[in-house]
Amino acid sequence: MNATSDIQKGLSASEVATLRKIHGANELPNPERRNFLRIALDVIRQPMFALLLGGGFIYLLLGEHIDAIFLTLFATLSVAIGVVQETRSEHVLEALRSLASPRALVVRDGIRQRIPGREIVPGDIIILSEGDRVPADAELLEGHEILADESLLTGESVPVRKRPDGAAPRGQPGGEDSPFVFAGTLIAGGTGIARVLEIGQRSEMGKIGQALQAIALEQPHLQAQLKWLVRDFAMAGLIVAGLSVLLFGFLRGSWLQASLGGIAVGMSVLPEEIPLVLAVFMAMGAWRISRVRVLTRRAAAIETLGSATVLCTDKTGTLTENRMRLELAASGGEIWRAGDSSISAVIQNVLHAALGASAPLPIDPMDRAIHEAAAAAEASLPKSLLRTYGIKPDLFAVTNIWETDGLTVSAYAKGAPEAIAELCGFLPDQRANLLDEVNKHAAEGFRLLAVAEASMEASKTSRVQSPRDIPFCYVGLIGFADPLRANVPTAVSECRAAGIRVIMITGDYPTTARAIADQAGIDGSNILSGDELEALSEDALAGAVQKTSVFARIRPQEKLKIVEALKRNGEIVAMTGDGVNDAPAMKAAHIGISMGGRGTDVAREASSLVLLDDDFTSIAHTIRLGRRIYDNLQKAIQYIIAVHIPIAGLALLPLLSGLPLMLLPIHIALLEMVIDPACSVVFESEREEADVMRRRPRKPNSPVLSRAMILWAAAQGVAALAIVALALLLGARAGMPEADLRAFVFVTLVLANIGLIVINRSFRSSLYEALFRSNPALWGLVTVVLSVMALAIYWDKAQALFRFAPLHFDDLSICLAAGGVLIVVLEIAKRVGAGAGSGGGDR
Numbered sequence: 001m002n003a004t005s006d007i008q009k010g011l012s013a014s015e016v017a018t019l020r021k022i023h024g025a026n027e028l029p030n031p032e033r034r035n036f037l038r039i040a041l042d043v044i045r046q047p048m049f050a051l052l053l054g055g056g057f058i059y060l061l062l063g064e065h066i067d068a069i070f071l072t073l074f075a076t077l078s079v080a081i082g083v084v085q086e087t088r089s090e091h092v093l094e095a096l097r098s099l100a101s102p103r104a105l106v107v108r109d110g111i112r113q114r115i116p117g118r119e120i121v122p123g124d125i126i127i128l129s130e131g132d133r134v135p136a137d138a139e140l141l142e143g144h145e146i147l148a149d150e151s152l153l154t155g156e157s158v159p160v161r162k163r164p165d166g167a168a169p170r171g172q173p174g175g176e177d178s179p180f181v182f183a184g185t186l187i188a189g190g191t192g193i194a195r196v197l198e199i200g201q202r203s204e205m206g207k208i209g210q211a212l213q214a215i216a217l218e219q220p221h222l223q224a225q226l227k228w229l230v231r232d233f234a235m236a237g238l239i240v241a242g243l244s245v246l247l248f249g250f251l252r253g254s255w256l257q258a259s260l261g262g263i264a265v266g267m268s269v270l271p272e273e274i275p276l277v278l279a280v281f282m283a284m285g286a287w288r289i290s291r292v293r294v295l296t297r298r299a300a301a302i303e304t305l306g307s308a309t310v311l312c313t314d315k316t317g318t319l320t321e322n323r324m325r326l327e328l329a330a331s332g333g334e335i336w337r338a339g340d341s342s343i344s345a346v347i348q349n350v351l352h353a354a355l356g357a358s359a360p361l362p363i364d365p366m367d368r369a370i371h372e373a374a375a376a377a378e379a380s381l382p383k384s385l386l387r388t389y390g391i392k393p394d395l396f397a398v399t400n401i402w403e404t405d406g407l408t409v410s411a412y413a414k415g416a417p418e419a420i421a422e423l424c425g426f427l428p429d430q431r432a433n434l435l436d437e438v439n440k441h442a443a444e445g446f447r448l449l450a451v452a453e454a455s456m457e458a459s460k461t462s463r464v465q466s467p468r469d470i471p472f473c474y475v476g477l478i479g480f481a482d483p484l485r486a487n488v489p490t491a492v493s494e495c496r497a498a499g500i501r502v503i504m505i506t507g508d509y510p511t512t513a514r515a516i517a518d519q520a521g522i523d524g525s526n527i528l529s530g531d532e533l534e535a536l537s538e539d540a541l542a543g544a545v546q547k548t549s550v551f552a553r554i555r556p557q558e559k560l561k562i563v564e565a566l567k568r569n570g571e572i573v574a575m576t577g578d579g580v581n582d583a584p585a586m587k588a589a590h591i592g593i594s595m596g597g598r599g600t601d602v603a604r605e606a607s608s609l610v611l612l613d614d615d616f617t618s619i620a621h622t623i624r625l626g627r628r629i630y631d632n633l634q635k636a637i638q639y640i641i642a643v644h645i646p647i648a649g650l651a652l653l654p655l656l657s658g659l660p661l662m663l664l665p666i667h668i669a670l671l672e673m674v675i676d677p678a679c680s681v682v683f684e685s686e687r688e689e690a691d692v693m694r695r696r697p698r699k700p701n702s703p704v705l706s707r708a709m710i711l712w713a714a715a716q717g718v719a720a721l722a723i724v725a726l727a728l729l730l731g732a733r734a735g736m737p738e739a740d741l742r743a744f745v746f747v748t749l750v751l752a753n754i755g756l757i758v759i760n761r762s763f764r765s766s767l768y769e770a771l772f773r774s775n776p777a778l779w780g781l782v783t784v785v786l787s788v789m790a791l792a793i794y795w796d797k798a799q800a801l802f803r804f805a806p807l808h809f810d811d812l813s814i815c816l817a818a819g820g821v822l823i824v825v826l827e828i829a830k831r832v833g834a835g836a837g838s839g840g841g842d843r
Contacts, residue, residue, distance in 0.1 A: 007141055007193060010107030010125040019121035026120040026136055026183075026199035104135040124196040130363040132187045136196045137203040140164040140179040143192030145390040147364055150174055150185045151316055153204060154507055158324075158447065159188040159364065161391060173204055177393060189363045208556070208583055277636050280680035285629045292621045293612040301591045301608030306626025307572050308500055308591060309697045311619065312563060314577040315506035315513065317595055318616065319520055320482040322578070324365040326373035327483070328446055329354075330437065331476025343377050350476035352379045353453045356412030357400055360385060366449070366480055382410055389467050395419050399467040409461055411454040411470045414478070420450035423472045437477065445515025446479030484519045487617045492521045494620040498627075499696035503566075505551045505559050505585075513552040523549040530554045533561065541565045559585035572697065576611075576619070593619065628688035630698075631763070636683040637705060638713040639760045643675055643753055645717025646724045650749060653725060660738045662728065662745050666802065670792075674750065674785050677777075678757050685777040686761055716759060716826055720752040723818045739805035743793050744815065747807065750789055751819030754782060759826045 011019070105114050107125040117135035120126070126138060128146070140146065140162055147159035153173040165179040173182050181187075181194060183203040200206050286296035296302060316322055329336045329350045336347040343351070355374040358367040360381060374380075382402035386409060389399040397415025404410050413423055417438045421431045438448045452472040464470060492502050502522050506513050510527045517524035528544055530553040536544060545565045554562070559575075563585045566573045575582070575589035586592030586607050594607035595614040611618050651663045705713070727748040731741045757778065758771060792798045794806050807815075 009110045025118045027118045128192045134181045136183045137198040138194035138196045146190035146192045147188040149188045294618045295610040308574040310571045312503045312575045317578040324369040324480045326369045327481045328479030353451045353475045357414035413452045417450040424474045445512040451475045489521045491617040510552040517550045627692045632683045635760045636679040641713040642716035646721040649721040682778045743804035747815040755823040
């Protein structure tokens with residue numbers, strides 16, 4: 001900063017322009033976003049879209065323009081569904097950011113002006129007042145009794161004192177009497193003038209942002225597992241399709257028809273529903289969880305949370321309310337605690353003295369807590385404030401002198417017990433007794449201040465130069481605590497019942513941490529401090545995190561070490577928090593959960609889930625929903641495997657038997673319009689299994705489908721194929737014309753498809769429950785499917801499109817009976833154990 005830019009003038013407009021070109025905007029970088037075109041390209045690259053367009057092109061070559069148009073429409077509809085879904089997800093991410101930078105009061109060209117925080121540059125002179133959010137890292141040039149709340153960087157809810165000191169070396173957040181203030185922190189008291197040192201990524205908040213960028217997000221476990229399934233099925237489908245084209249072409253000589261048959265086979269084998277199912281399940285899960293005030297930034301995290309084995313939670317602002325509350329007052333052997341219905345005269349006097357020593361208009365969290373408690377006790381301030389003595393480096397106490405009746409004045413002081421003992425002239429044994437009492441209450445998790453009072457003639461106040469000149473008398477102690485959220489113990493208990501271990505990680509002292517852990521129902525028998533953690537080797541830390549549930553005096557980099565140690569032990573880790581100091585650990589965890597109300601922008605950006613109302617119990621709801629999603633996903637994938645077997649078989653049988661092609665690309669596309677909503681919307685809507693929150697989390701490395709589940713799905717598909725193949729052979733032997741036979745077989749296939757949906761609705765429920773348990777989506781789909789089938793078979797224009805002929809009542813009766821037989825056979829198989837290995841996670 002040059003000589004012309006002093007405190008009175010600040011930077012000039014030209015200097016600001018130059019510095020902005022050099023340093024850029026005062027903001028964190030935005031994450032990469034996908035626009036509409038990129039989303040559309042991602043969807044168009046899917047193999048099913050190419051197969052649908054290929055079939056449409058071949059129909060065009062054959063002169064079947066109506067078929068070509070309808071197949072192209074099916075392809076367009078498929079793309080539209082995918083684009084809409086992906087675009088909605090991007091909009092959710094965009095809405096979440098809402099990173100409105102704080103406005104700042106600066107001096108430029110000798111004029112005070114308020115500008116957006118992103119326009120701050122290094123060297124700017126900023127004016128700070130109570131309640132302001134600091135826009136950048138800065139050094140105090142002038143200051144009056146400044147207190148800064150740096151909890152978002154340090155995790156500590158108690159503000160720290162700041163004072164100018166031009167010779168001080170550059171410090172870190174949390175330093176008492178430091179001249180440095182940091183971006184994103186809150187000025188809890190006092191006023192000051194500061195010069196900006198660092199902005200954007202070079203600020204302390206920005207450094208944590210850079211650490212976040214260095215942490216690579218892991219691919220969700222479920223997506224990694226399903227990737228090979230889709231890939232292998234796709235490769236198999238392409239190989240079989242190619243062989244089918246060659247076989248049909250050489251045997252029958254019609255290569256265009258062979259291409260249509262090959263495309264039909266490829267479409268029948270390709271499991272294109274799996275990406276759709278994942279997208280729909282995750283999007284619907286995000287919508288469902290939003291109803292309990294949880295916003296989803298990475299939808300896959302909902303499913304992952306259902307398999308979480310460890311939940312690491314910050315204390316301040318997560319388990320607690322991140323605000324000070326006066327919880328205790330003690331004097332002369334009497335103790336009052338928040339919630340006690342009666343207040344004695346002695347305790348009333350303690351609260352009155354504490355109120356007298358507080359600011360009339362409270363900004364400091366402790367002053368606000370005192371005002372709240374005093375109001376409840378009906379204590380009031382004296383007449384008018386005459387003089388205030390603030391905290392000094394050599395006397396950590398605040399003193400207020402009040403006018404009473406014109407002849408006398410009252411003085412009240414509150415501060416560190418050692419400082420009040422000095423003001424009251426305590427003898428060594430009195431001081432020792434006071435400190436013993438302080439230590440006893442501190443072990444309960446309280447932050448203690450002592451209170452004193454004095455009365456003297458108004459004429460003598462002119463001789464008072466400092467609080468040490470006032471004849472104070474000791475009144476008592478007041479204790480503060482950051483109270484536990486009321487619903488936390490219930491949420492912790494629910495997590496424990498679901499087999500999830502809750503670990504508390506805090507920057508607070510061990511005694512406070514143990515007290516909060518006991519209240520929350522977290523095992524606080526073993527506590528590991530940050531210094532002890534740093535002394536451990538990697539292997540020793542891995543062992544320590546297995547038996548320790550409370551970590552105290554932990555710094556941000558140590559939170560990250562804890563999360564990584566848990567992951568090395570094979571745990572699925574969820575990490576909650578609200579501060580910038582929590583962000584690296586949240587991003588490194590499998591699931592990061594930030595607080596939306598009190599949480600910082602950086603914490604929300606690093607998280608997968610955001611609790612909009614900071615309600616810890618929402619985590620238990622999310623775990624329940626995650627497990628439901630996983631169960632229903634298993635059911636949907638079982639159904640997908642099962643339903644593709646009869647479709648693929650029906651596409652191949654005519655090629656091998658010499659019969660006319662039963663399934664053309666347009667039929668497969670029509671079936672996909674049934675299968676897609678069935679495996680996505682219908683199964684997603686199924687309610688959870690009865691034991692969903694009584695089972696232990698599934699093993700992290702367990703496959704999404706066990707071998708028993710795959711065999712059970714294959715058995716269902718083979719049974720359905722047998723039913724459909726029998727219908728084909730019986731119809732062909734009876735001499736049914738090609739159009740009649742195709743309609744007969746297709747209706748049988750559709751009814752078998754509905755039977756597979758019914759069987760897979762639940763892992764263990766009875767047939768009666770599977771048929772009549774409420775699911776509007778299922779019965780809505782069945783109604784639509786049967787209506788479309790009726791149109792396709794009995795409307796002459798649809799008959800021509802699908803190459804169907806109308807069926808007689810006896811033909812329909814046989815189709816319906818075939819579907820019923822399939823359901824009964826599979827239900828018996830489920831009862832005797834064929835489906836016993838299906839789903840439900842680890843028990």
